Amino acid sequence: MTPTDIRNPDYFHKVVDCQWACPAHTPVPEYIRLIAAGRYADAYMINWKSNVFPGILGRTCDRPCEPACRRGRVEKEPVAICRLKRVAADNKGDVRARMPHRPAARNGKRIACVGAGPASLTVARDLAPLGYEVVVFDSDRKAGGMIRSQIPRFRLPEEIIDEEVGYIADLGIELRLGKRIDSLAALLAEGWDAVFVGSGAPRGRDLDIPGRKEAAANIHIGIDWLANVAFGHVDRIGKRVIVLGGGNTAMDCCRSSRRLGGEDVKVVVRSGFEEMKASPWEKEDAMHEGIPILNYLVPKEFLHENGRLTGMVFEKVAAKYDEKGRRQLVPTGEPDVRLPCDDVLVAIGQENAFPWIERDIGIEFDRWGLPKVDPKTMRSTHPKVFFGGDAAFGPKNIIWAVAHGHEAAVSIDKLCSGEDISERPAPGVTLVSQKMGIHEWSYDNDVSHEERRRVPLRPLDVALKDIRTEVELGFDAKLAYEEAQRCLNCDVQTVFTGKLCIECDACVDICPMDCITFTHDGEEEELRKRLKAPAWNPTQDLYIGGDLKTGRIMVKDEDVCLHCGLCAERCPTGAWDMQKFFLEMTHAGAACRS
Amino acid sequence: MTYIAKPKFHHPKLPTNKLGYTRRDYEGSVSTLCAGCGHDSISAAIIEACFALDLPPHRIAKLSGIGCSSKTPTYFLGHSHGFNSVHGRMPSVLTGANMANRDLIYLGVSGDGDSASIGLGQFAHCLRRGVNMVYIVENNGVYGLTKGQFSATADRGSKSKRGAVNTDAPIDLVGLALQLGATFVARSFSGDKAQLVPLIEAAILHKGAAFIDVISPCVAFNNHPGSTKSFDYVREHNEAVNRLDVMIPREPITAEYAPGTVREVAQHDGSIIRLRKLAEDYDPTDRLRAMAYLAERQAAGELVTGLLYLDPEPRDLHNYLNTVEKPLNALGDAELVPGSAALAEVNAALR
Ligand SMILES: Cc1cc2nc3c(=O)[nH]c(=O)nc-3n(C[C@H](O)[C@H](O)[C@H](O)COP(=O)(O)OP(=O)(O)OC[C@H]3O[C@@H](n4cnc5c(N)ncnc54)[C@H](O)[C@@H]3O)c2cc1C
Ligand SMILES: Cc1ncc(C[n+]2csc(CCOP(=O)(O)OP(=O)(O)O)c2C)c(N)n1
Ligand code: SF4
Ligand code: SF4
Ligand code: SF4
Ligand SMILES: [Mg+2]
Numbered sequence: 001m002t003p004t005d006i007r008n009p010d011y012f013h014k015v016v017d018c019q020w021a022c023p024a025h026t027p028v029p030e031y032i033r034l035i036a037a038g039r040y041a042d043a044y045m046i047n048w049k050s051n052v053f054p055g056i057l058g059r060t061c062d063r064p065c066e067p068a069c070r071r072g073r074v075e076k077e078p079v080a081i082c083r084l085k086r087v088a089a090d091n092k093g094d095v096r097a098r099m100p101h102r103p104a105a106r107n108g109k110r111i112a113c114v115g116a117g118p119a120s121l122t123v124a125r126d127l128a129p130l131g132y133e134v135v136v137f138d139s140d141r142k143a144g145g146m147i148r149s150q151i152p153r154f155r156l157p158e159e160i161i162d163e164e165v166g167y168i169a170d171l172g173i174e175l176r177l178g179k180r181i182d183s184l185a186a187l188l189a190e191g192w193d194a195v196f197v198g199s200g201a202p203r204g205r206d207l208d209i210p211g212r213k214e215a216a217a218n219i220h221i222g223i224d225w226l227a228n229v230a231f232g233h234v235d236r237i238g239k240r241v242i243v244l245g246g247g248n249t250a251m252d253c254c255r256s257s258r259r260l261g262g263e264d265v266k267v268v269v270r271s272g273f274e275e276m277k278a279s280p281w282e283k284e285d286a287m288h289e290g291i292p293i294l295n296y297l298v299p300k301e302f303l304h305e306n307g308r309l310t311g312m313v314f315e316k317v318a319a320k321y322d323e324k325g326r327r328q329l330v331p332t333g334e335p336d337v338r339l340p341c342d343d344v345l346v347a348i349g350q351e352n353a354f355p356w357i358e359r360d361i362g363i364e365f366d367r368w369g370l371p372k373v374d375p376k377t378m379r380s381t382h383p384k385v386f387f388g389g390d391a392a393f394g395p396k397n398i399i400w401a402v403a404h405g406h407e408a409a410v411s412i413d414k415l416c417s418g419e420d421i422s423e424r425p426a427p428g429v430t431l432v433s434q435k436m437g438i439h440e441w442s443y444d445n446d447v448s449h450e451e452r453r454r455v456p457l458r459p460l461d462v463a464l465k466d467i468r469t470e471v472e473l474g475f476d477a478k479l480a481y482e483e484a485q486r487c488l489n490c491d492v493q494t495v496f497t498g499k500l501c502i503e504c505d506a507c508v509d510i511c512p513m514d515c516i517t518f519t520h521d522g523e524e525e526e527l528r529k530r531l532k533a534p535a536w537n538p539t540q541d542l543y544i545g546g547d548l549k550t551g552r553i554m555v556k557d558e559d560v561c562l563h564c565g566l567c568a569e570r571c572p573t574g575a576w577d578m579q580k581f582f583l584e585m586t587h588a589g590a591a592c593r594s
Numbered sequence: 595m596t597y598i599a600k601p602k603f604h605h606p607k608l609p610t611n612k613l614g615y616t617r618r619d620y621e622g623s624v625s626t627l628c629a630g631c632g633h634d635s636i637s638a639a640i641i642e643a644c645f646a647l648d649l650p651p652h653r654i655a656k657l658s659g660i661g662c663s664s665k666t667p668t669y670f671l672g673h674s675h676g677f678n679s680v681h682g683r684m685p686s687v688l689t690g691a692n693m694a695n696r697d698l699i700y701l702g703v704s705g706d707g708d709s710a711s712i713g714l715g716q717f718a719h720c721l722r723r724g725v726n727m728v729y730i731v732e733n734n735g736v737y738g739l740t741k742g743q744f745s746a747t748a749d750r751g752s753k754s755k756r757g758a759v760n761t762d763a764p765i766d767l768v769g770l771a772l773q774l775g776a777t778f779v780a781r782s783f784s785g786d787k788a789q790l791v792p793l794i795e796a797a798i799l800h801k802g803a804a805f806i807d808v809i810s811p812c813v814a815f816n817n818h819p820g821s822t823k824s825f826d827y828v829r830e831h832n833e834a835v836n837r838l839d840v841m842i843p844r845e846p847i848t849a850e851y852a853p854g855t856v857r858e859v860a861q862h863d864g865s866i867i868r869l870r871k872l873a874e875d876y877d878p879t880d881r882l883r884a885m886a887y888l889a890e891r892q893a894a895g896e897l898v899t900g901l902l903y904l905d906p907e908p909r910d911l912h913n914y915l916n917t918v919e920k921p922l923n924a925l926g927d928a929e930l931v932p933g934s935a936a937l938a939e940v941n942a943a944l945r
Contacts, residue, residue, distance in 0.1 A: 289800040504630040509638035572630025
């Protein structure tokens with residue numbers, strides 16, 4: 001095999017599993033160490049630069065980093081990365097002085113953003129300090145998009161939204177709220193240098209079965225209902241509530257119902273409990289609040305009397321697998337299930353809708369009604385129109401909206417500078433030795449064996465009383481420290497220099513995880529099987545080192561390395577060194593231009 | 595020296611043995627030797643061998659003298675019995691322990707200074723008595739612990755780190771062991787676990803005096819050009835006569851070898867040692883020819899490694915003394931006190 005080229009930024013970036021998995025590539029271990037050191041404001045700013053909404057995301061992020069976290073492969077559970085982020089936000093103090101300033105002068109370029117959700121706000125944050133005049137339009141009266149209109153307050157208090165949207169508003173952007181854009185053609189005609197569409201996926205799917213029309217008064221589309229709750233138009237629901245659907249929206253609907261008068265609230269899903277789309281922790285939270293989840297029930301009919309909803313009928317099904325292994329839901333033949341109820345919330349999916357985009361202005365759509373967007377540049381088929389967030393590729397989440405926003409801002413900045421937007425800027429990378437003494441490192445290499453800490457919750461009776469009461473209390477300083485210590489510092493890389501190695505085996509012997517093997521060369525597939533511990537996880541790279549006197553190669557399986565630095569401590573010649581890899585994405589600005 | 599404890603986490607697929615232990619369960623506390631010391635690799639090999647043989651840690655006793663090498667029992671088999679004795683005196687303490695309790699597995703760990711300099715007499719006598727044990731010398735050619743003076747195994751003409759030349763003739767522990775009647779004699783290299791681990795396994799299974807001389811570079815004082823115990827020198831001059839696999843009876847034989855290249859030697863306990871021949875005509879059961887061969891190759895400047903001599907039907911000190919099967923320390927008064935009638939009989943015989 002060819003020796004690993006560690007100058008390729010992707011190689012070590014991949015080793016930092018959390019950062020690699022984060023759509024915005026937040027330098028996670030760096031901020032976790034800052035939290036352990038009590039440097040909350042510094043930790044907050046690292047987050048703020050990467051993901052724009054640390055306080056919001058620290059409570060709500062879909063956390064793709066956590067399933068990726070190396071700790072989850074070493075023991076039972078990953079590091080509570082998301083909730084540590086909240087610790088930085090909760091304890092940072094006043095960070096206004098650290099925020100970018102409004103530019104002294106404008107650069108004369110004007111950018112319109114449709115929608116004031118996280119995608120547009122990211123574009124605005126990245127571009128405004130550079131001198132762009134950014135105008136953000138939203139039909140809602142407050143900025144934040146679905147962060148404000150959908151996510152219930154018991155998960156995300158409104159002050160947090162106000163604060164973090166405020167940091168962006170303070171950069172001198174113009175928010176035109178309560179202003180719906182009804183025609184993209186008309187907007188383009190106003191002569192903007194670029195238009196960013198961050199209008200989300202605003203349409204909730206309906207369920208067309210018998211009784212839907214007759215009982216309409218008590219059947220609500222989940223996301224519309226949540227928006228009405230968020231904006232205070234709805235503050236009650238019936239005692240018996242059925243929530244249809246197994247995604248995160250359904251979880252927010254049922255938990256909101258429990259706080260608005262719902263006593264007997266059930267979630268009903270067509271498929272199995274395991275296949276539900278909701279994150280495991282959201283299901284757990286719902287069940288903790290006394291909400292049962294009934295599965296394998298397919299809605300058949302709404303029951304009603306004198307124009308009032310009285311219940312629902314479901315057909316019982318079971319999962320059957322055909323020869324090709326595809327799952328089908330087949331009726332079991334058992335009697336139908338009738339569940340009485342006063343209200344039904346339909347949370348069975350979300351769709352995009354662009355009634356305000358004319359189809360003859362150069363923006364092409366695909367078969368599913370989604371715009372054709374280049375996933376690298378976020379540009380549509382119109383040279384000046386960019387998409388991002390849920391509007392680009394269908395409903396995702398906040399952190400993807402942010403990541404799209406950054407990329408779109410880079411494209412817009414390059415476009416307005418007359419550059420080729422398909423040439424993307426390389427990330428900023430540094431690699432610095434952590435050696436301080438023979439056995440001293442500038443990071444804490446003593447691996448904690450502690451289990452994942454639970455976030456303390458408010459008592460259930462208090463939490464259910466008021467929909468504005470936040471359920472999670474967040475980690476205190478002690479819990480935060482203990483949890484932060486669980487991080488394995490995957491960014492502190494093991495760096496190998498073959499020329500220095502005397503093949504003494506000391507690193508092989510000390511390594512607690514059997515990561516290192518010295519052996520004769522071979523093809524990767526075969527090599528993986530004959531390592532000291534077989535490298536069975538193909539998503540994790542093998543680090544290959546050459547230049548050895550015996551002609552063998554050094555193979556390190558990155559998979560379960562603890563980054564404990566013992567290999568480097570035991571190495572008599574310094575052939576192993578622990579070096580901190582810091583990667584920061586290049587955002588809009590001088591660095592992104594060629 | 596490392597300051598942090600080795601993390602308890604281990605590879606998620608780390609295998610367990612028949613007793614349900616992982617290899618990590620056979621470790622000791624973290625080594626305080628110099629980083630890169632060959633002795634640490636030998637510790638790792640001992641750990642692997644004991645794991646592979648499914649040995650219950652509490653049935654092993656590790657004994658040593660004084661030296662860096664003699665410190666290593668702290669770094670392996672943390673749940674076994676241990677005795678760190680006086681400089682050069684490990685063999686007599688081991689012999690005594692073995693006399694008292696023949697049921698334990700005895701692992702004597704020593705250095706070239708400990709065994710060939712101050713302890714040469716002890717070394718000689720426990721081998722000629724045939725004490726059932728594994729005697730490992732971690733041979734670096736110097737007194738590592740006292741900062742690198744030549745030991746008695748340093749080759750004539752080899753240079754110290756400071757450039758001083760050794761003028762004394764070396765003691766060849768392997769040659770001595772063969773002469774003194776050890777029934778298992780091997781030499782290996784700390785940097786070659788593929789060879790060393792099966793040698794240790796075979797030595798443990800051997801029911802007699804087993805001696806292994808392991809060349810083990812001292813990275814601090816004897817790993818420079820001019821040394822004959824450095825990683826580079828040993829790698830260049832190493833001539834292995836054979837490679838072996840140890841077959842415990844329950845294990846099916848899966849490895850395949852070219853015909854005529856393998857020799858199987860059945861040991862007394864039913865285990866089989868398969869030797870893959872590397873040197874033509876080397877017969878490890880012929881003691882006299884082995885001695886001649888070693889002398890010849892040594893004169894040619896080669897360092898012969900492998901299983902050099904094996905007596906498949908060894909006898910040990912307990913056989914010679916005809917002691918009871920039951921360990922002496924487990925005998926009670928009934929067996930040990932002959933009573934006044936027997937005493938009277940003895941006294942009468944002496945009158
Ligand atoms: C119930 C629910 C709970 C969720 N919980 C989470 C969570 O916990 N974590 C998470 O990461 N994600 C969550 N999401 C998803 C997340 O809210 C979205 O993925 C994210 O907000 C998308 O951001 P965006 O910027 O693309 O658009 P949006 O946030 O949807 O914002 C779009 C904005 O555009 C405005 N708009 C639309 N059309 C026009 C127009 N023509 N003119 C003017 N304005 C217009 C809308 O009013 C809206 O304010 C949740 C979604 C729902 C429905
Ligand atoms: C009776 C006695 N004499 C001398 C010493 C000093 N001393 C300690 S270790 C050692 C030599 C150890 O050499 P070796 O056995 O080769 O071990 P190494 O450190 O090289 O592994 C000596 C001479 C001592 N501890 N006790
Ligand atoms: S252990 Fe820390 S650095 Fe490694 S993946 Fe998890 S959070 Fe990231
Ligand atoms: S840092 Fe080195 S010793 Fe520690 S687990 Fe990784 S490879 Fe092994
Ligand atoms: S400890 Fe250092 S010198 Fe020894 S084998 Fe490992 S990398 Fe090479
Ligand atoms: Mg020595």
